[in-house]
Amino acid sequence: MRFPALAVPALAAPALTASITLYLPPAPNPFTLPASTRATLTTLGAAFAAPLSAVNTFVFHNVTPGSYLADIHCKTDAFRPLRIDVALDADGKQTLRAWDTFRGNEWGNRGEALPVKGGSAQWGVEAKSLGKKTYFMDRPQFSVLSILKNPMILMGLVSMLIFFGMPKLVENMDPDLKAEFEARQREGPMAAAMGGQQQNPLGNFDMAAFLAGSGKKEGGGAGAVGDARNEPVRR
Numbered sequence: 001m002r003f004p005a006l007a008v009p010a011l012a013a014p015a016l017t018a019s020i021t022l023y024l025p026p027a028p029n030p031f032t033l034p035a036s037t038r039a040t041l042t043t044l045g046a047a048f049a050a051p052l053s054a055v056n057t058f059v060f061h062n063v064t065p066g067s068y069l070a071d072i073h074c075k076t077d078a079f080r081p082l083r084i085d086v087a088l089d090a091d092g093k094q095t096l097r098a099w100d101t102f103r104g105n106e107w108g109n110r111g112e113a114l115p116v117k118g119g120s121a122q123w124g125v126e127a128k129s130l131g132k133k134t135y136f137m138d139r140p141q142f143s144v145l146s147i148l149k150n151p152m153i154l155m156g157l158v159s160m161l162i163f164f165g166m167p168k169l170v171e172n173m174d175p176d177l178k179a180e181f182e183a184r185q186r187e188g189p190m191a192a193a194m195g196g197q198q199q200n201p202l203g204n205f206d207m208a209a210f211l212a213g214s215g216k217k218e219g220g221g222a223g224a225v226g227d228a229r230n231e232p233v234r235r
Helices: 007-012 144-148 151-171 175-187 189-195 207-212 216-230
Strands: 018-023 038-043 046-051 057-063 066-073 077-079 082-088 094-100 122-126 129-132
Touching (some): 144 151
16 A cells, blocks of 8 residues: 655654643632633744633643643733743654743743653643732822831921920029039031121121232321322422
8 A cells, every 4th residue: 555755744744743732820819810812832933822721720732842832811810921942853753841931031041840740641830920910009098107107207206306395405404413514515617607796807807908919007198199299289
């Protein structure tokens, strides 16, 4: 019995394909996932899709050798993407390996290797859950404590405490200690500045005369010349 030449690749094709099963983790409860949950295997030039089965698995049939990205698409929960490689070993047998992968990184940046279940006819890999998806954020409620934690509010409260508390503290001091405290305040530089006791050393400085290069003696001589000019002329 002879087969046509075109029928030989068709018979050999099923031997080069495999079935891959993705198992859902026990947490969260897989029975609570929506029925629209599905999984995909994608690579350059090929894509496979599988719906959620009654036993909470995703089964891909006729998967050809290659490197695939496995994604589980769910409205309520997020799952970690996986890298699944289907290859042929030296003996011509198919092998399957799986790793965690990271979005945005190079394809060669593989994560932790995952255990593979099953044999040569069908393999299985357990997916990992990332938790519930959050679409909305709760509006923060009004809290007086959050206002008091503001640094500006804290500085204002401390300033008010010093402003109103210091006089009360001084009134309750011992008379001798109070007299010593007041004496030190009068001798301090702040009291001298407030009382006008400290004179400005530049008060008598003439900037115009300094820039003109003239001094007090020259000013005096100029005054004498002026007085001489005002004297009456004798004839």
